[in-house]
Amino acid sequence: MKYIEAFRDGRLARKIAALIAREADSNRQYYLMEFCGGHTHAISRYGIADLLPDRIHMIHGPGCPVCVLPMGRLENAIQLAQMPGVVLCTYGDMLRIPTAKGNSLLKIKAQGADIRMVYSSTEALNIAQQNPQKTIVFLAIGFETTTPATAVVIKQAQALGLSNFTVFCNHVLTPSAISHILQSPEIRQLGLVQLDGFIGPAHVSTVIGSRPYEYFAEEFQKPVVIAGFEPLDVMQAILMLIRQLNTGRAEVENEFTRAVLPQGNIKAKRLVAEVFELRPSFEWRGLGHVPYSALRIKSCFADFDAEQRFEIPALSLADHKACECGAILRGVKHPRDCKIFGTACTPDNPVGSCMVSSEGACAAYFRYGRFRDSQNQQTTAQH
Amino acid sequence: MQSSTKKKLAYARTLDFKTGRVEMAHGSGGRAMAQLIDQLFMAAFDNDFLRRMNDQASFISPGGRMVMATDSHVVTPLFFPGGDIGCLSVHGTVNDVVMSGAKPLYLSAGFILEEGFPLADLKRIVESMANAAQAVPVPVITGDTKVVEQGSGDGVFITTTGVGLVPENVYISSECAKPGDSILISGTIGDHGIAVMLARDDFSFQSSLESDTASLHELVADMVNTVPGIHVLRDPTRGGVAAALNEIAQQSETGMMLYEERIPVKPQVSAACEFLGFDPMYVANEGKLIAICAPEDTDKLLDSMRAHPLGRNAAVIGEVIADSHCFVQMKTRFGGTHVVDWLSGDQLPRIC
Numbered sequence: 001m002k003y004i005e006a007f008r009d010g011r012l013a014r015k016i017a018a019l020i021a022r023e024a025d026s027n028r029q030y031y032l033m034e035f036c037g038g039h040t041h042a043i044s045r046y047g048i049a050d051l052l053p054d055r056i057h058m059i060h061g062p063g064c065p066v067c068v069l070p071m072g073r074l075e076n077a078i079q080l081a082q083m084p085g086v087v088l089c090t091y092g093d094m095l096r097i098p099t100a101k102g103n104s105l106l107k108i109k110a111q112g113a114d115i116r117m118v119y120s121s122t123e124a125l126n127i128a129q130q131n132p133q134k135t136i137v138f139l140a141i142g143f144e145t146t147t148p149a150t151a152v153v154i155k156q157a158q159a160l161g162l163s164n165f166t167v168f169c170n171h172v173l174t175p176s177a178i179s180h181i182l183q184s185p186e187i188r189q190l191g192l193v194q195l196d197g198f199i200g201p202a203h204v205s206t207v208i209g210s211r212p213y214e215y216f217a218e219e220f221q222k223p224v225v226i227a228g229f230e231p232l233d234v235m236q237a238i239l240m241l242i243r244q245l246n247t248g249r250a251e252v253e254n255e256f257t258r259a260v261l262p263q264g265n266i267k268a269k270r271l272v273a274e275v276f277e278l279r280p281s282f283e284w285r286g287l288g289h290v291p292y293s294a295l296r297i298k299s300c301f302a303d304f305d306a307e308q309r310f311e312i313p314a315l316s317l318a319d320h321k322a323c324e325c326g327a328i329l330r331g332v333k334h335p336r337d338c339k340i341f342g343t344a345c346t347p348d349n350p351v352g353s354c355m356v357s358s359e360g361a362c363a364a365y366f367r368y369g370r371f372r373d374s375q376n377q378q379t380t381a382q383h
Numbered sequence: 384m385q386s387s388t389k390k391k392l393a394y395a396r397t398l399d400f401k402t403g404r405v406e407m408a409h410g411s412g413g414r415a416m417a418q419l420i421d422q423l424f425m426a427a428f429d430n431d432f433l434r435r436m437n438d439q440a441s442f443i444s445p446g447g448r449m450v451m452a453t454d455s456h457v458v459t460p461l462f463f464p465g466g467d468i469g470c471l472s473v474h475g476t477v478n479d480v481v482m483s484g485a486k487p488l489y490l491s492a493g494f495i496l497e498e499g500f501p502l503a504d505l506k507r508i509v510e511s512m513a514n515a516a517q518a519v520p521v522p523v524i525t526g527d528t529k530v531v532e533q534g535s536g537d538g539v540f541i542t543t544t545g546v547g548l549v550p551e552n553v554y555i556s557s558e559c560a561k562p563g564d565s566i567l568i569s570g571t572i573g574d575h576g577i578a579v580m581l582a583r584d585d586f587s588f589q590s591s592l593e594s595d596t597a598s599l600h601e602l603v604a605d606m607v608n609t610v611p612g613i614h615v616l617r618d619p620t621r622g623g624v625a626a627a628l629n630e631i632a633q634q635s636e637t638g639m640m641l642y643e644e645r646i647p648v649k650p651q652v653s654a655a656c657e658f659l660g661f662d663p664m665y666v667a668n669e670g671k672l673i674a675i676c677a678p679e680d681t682d683k684l685l686d687s688m689r690a691h692p693l694g695r696n697a698a699v700i701g702e703v704i705a706d707s708h709c710f711v712q713m714k715t716r717f718g719g720t721h722v723v724d725w726l727s728g729d730q731l732p733r734i735c
Binding site: 004008009010013014017044045046047048049050051092119231347366367 | 718
């Protein structure tokens with residue numbers, strides 16, 4: 001815990017906050033996107049916004065694995081879980097994501113489907129070993145962080161000859177999503193969304209390293225600072241971004257040097273390359289179809305690929321029509337711009353995925369940010 | 384023990400508490416049920432009320448304001464470090480009763496047993512319950528047993544109901560928090576929830592952490608003696624301190640400001656929460672209480688809590704503030720502020 005507490009030190013935070021306040025140019029505004037849900041969570045949980053001057057605006061990016069899974073893939077997962085003899089295993093907050101019709105894995109679990117929450121892919125593999133009469137579908141989601149763990153169990157299942165273990169692969173790639181955001185007409189052509197720099201992913205970068213970000217730092221002239229998920233990491237990254245912006249630099253810098261190497265984790269990358277290959281295109285919730293942005297299981301592991309073992313129709317389902325998750329995930333809108341935020345859509349009855357995961361922009365804002373705004377309103381009213 | 388003054392029924396054989404199991408007959412009203420009651424429940428809970436073997440227990444109302452609380456207990460695993468479902472079912476209801484400042488007087492106990500459940504485990508549970516009740520002391524004066532078919536239950540479910548008598552001039556209730564009041568906690572938070580979670584086989588890491596399950600009647604009696612005008616008492620069980628404070632804030636129509644650095648959390652609990660993606664503010668406690676009192680009573684109340692073994696880590700963790708939104712906020716150790724909201728559904732671990 002000491003190692004963690006050191007990165008939550010309030011005194012150091014105030015020192016960095018003072019530097020940020022001093023160095024941030026009072027004649028300009030700074031729009032910084034934290035790509036990852038982990039950063040969104042840290043910003044909200046520790047009240048980082050309270051320590052920043054008003055001219056620094058944090059935009060929550062699409063880096064929440066459950067938020068970007070499109071409706072069609074979720075519907076596929078629900079259909080798989082309803083097949084007789086299937087046990088569907090997945091990670092925690094995936095269970096609560098609602099479909100447009102308000103269905104969810106939790107709801108069909110209550111109706112009798114065998115759905116189990118696991119902490120690791122290995123747990124899913126163990127369930128397969130313990131239940132040879134059942135077919136296990138591991139609903140694999142997540143960015144580059146969770147992909148190596150899925151690769152490991154697929155290889156293990158093959159080595160064990162475990163014919164009842166399958167993976168429904170939904171792993172997605174971070175760099176292509178960031179490029180896609182930067183290429184969006186709102187940012188590139190229309191200039192509707194101002195985006196000055198990125199706080200780069202923490203855990204993702206431990207796997208892929210810092211090099212993959214160099215392309216868009218250069219191509220789009222946006223600085224990237226890779227940062228850890230602790231609040232001091234985030235503060236330091238904001239300071240580093242401001243320094244880059246003030247001096248007109250657009251480089252990839254690494255704040256998270258205690259865990260991220262330029263080349264990443266070579267062993268993990270090799271493992272992923274052995275088991276997975278790029279999909280030509282994959283749908284992201286909020287971003288639409290993004291070329292070469294996701295992975296599928298290679299044909300030599302077809303026996304463990306749920307998409308190849310079962311008939312899984314390609315569904316492209318629209319989000320709930322009032323839901324602004326798409327625009328929020330692209331940074332075009334703020335949760336408070338959504339008509340149903342906090343009314344029809346709350347963490348207890350989420351309509352959109354951003355309200356489900358605590359990393360989701362809407363849930364984080366509902367839980368931690370609303371107060372700030374209501375306080376600001378009260379202050380304004382008093383003046 | 385002296386189980387009954389009446390003539391004993393002739394049982395075919397005594398209950399096998401080593402290898403025997405609960406059978407449907409143990410709940411069907413026949414001789415097997417009478418035997419289970421006599422040899423297990425009567426033996427453990429023995430008292431004058433039970434010995435009369437009526438469908439009800441009768442007692443003279445002591446006069447004064449009485450309180451009543453009921454609590455159903457389901458926990459997996461049934462035995463966990465620091466306790467089991469038996470003592471938990473006594474502590475839970477005793478604590479609900481004493482959060483009014485009352486002295487607990489009587490308990491009832493209802494058991495739903497699953498066919499096939501080992502009698503040895505049942506005996507352990509019932510004896511643990513009896514010990515917990517004896518320690519207060521509060522007699523279990525009436526009870527009920529049902530047996531459900533295998534697969535229809537989870538071993539044992541226990542519902543207990545308690546009644547208590549509130550001392551004169553004490554009025555402790557959730558709507559009584561006022562802006563300016565102090566918020567106190569009796570010790571470290573999250574111990575029970577994390578101990579139970581780690582006792583499940585799902586996680587392969589080990590810990591010396593024990594559940595905090597305990598009856599808080601003595602601590603409360605000391606506190607009420609010292610400060611009869613305590614405004615609110617609440618035991619933060621399911622949903623943790625966050626849920627309890629949000630309930631009080633709503634009922635009192637106030638807000639709250641907490642200070643993260645003052646909230647006592649054991650390092651093992653912080654570490655486990657960090658690892659599992661939980662927040663200790665939402666994790667269950669079974670032997671802790673939240674107290675809210677007028678600012679001038681704070682020091683006296685804190686001293687009286689710290690003087691009791693179950694309150695030795697007591698701390699003032701925040702204050703009640705005026706707020707029409709009824710937000711519970713926390714000043715983080717980091718220097719920012721965030722809202723400690725109600726929990727939505729179960730606490731589920733984050734992925735990233």
